[in-house]
Amino acid sequence: MSTASQQLDLVPEDWKRALAVVAHPDDLEYGAAAAIARWTGQGKQIAYCLATSGEAGIDSMPPEQACPVREAEQRAAAAVVGVSDVEFLGLPDGILEYGLPLRRAITAAIRRHRPDIVIGLSHREDSTGGPPNQADHVAVGRAAIDAVRDAGNRWVFRDLLDEGLQPWPGVHTVLTVGSPHPTHAVDVTATFDRGLASLREHRAYLEGLGASATDSTAFLEVMAREAGERLGVTFAVAFEAIPLRL
16 A cells, blocks of 8 residues: 555544644644644643744845744734634744754753644655655754753753752643655634635735635645545545654
8 A cells, every 4th residue: 555545544633732843933834733723622722832933934024134024924814723822932934953952942942832742743754645744844843853852851952940940840742744755634624714714814924925826725735635645535635643751
């Protein structure tokens, strides 16, 4: 059986709090937002943590002007799917590097929010039939996985204790979106339209993409239908589930 036709397992939903850690505004809206809408509808608490403000993402707009625009669009997009807690780490867009500063920043966020799961970007360099994964995505995806472990170890980033951020070993799974090797999926048939509405809140960004913007909703529908076929529903969001407990 080919990978494309293999069935996906349901993402377990026996958790209460999640932290979504991504690189840029709009990263979550390209798929995961529909799943997040489902989960907030179940009463789950979800917060967003963005490494950058996406300030390098609009060619016609200088970063100092794009930064507040993209932050405002991300907050509006989050509100559409029931998320009000959105934080930006203020790291530089487009030149993120995997390493201790990025791990520390995400570790601090995990300790602040104390989630049961982390929703992240794929840490894999390959992608699902398209160009290689973005460098910022790879860096944040990998750092988020390591930060889950760091968050539970009081002897890593010990200065966080001085800031009142106690260890949090409570994350049991990282769910990565955009992975070329998905293992699980979420039925978003009832919330797919809210995911699309969330993406449309990135008006300045999508306008900056020009003709490519018109393909955004069609692209999401193709991906959601494909994942849905593998789950046995109309629309689904696929994730690679990375367990971090034995």
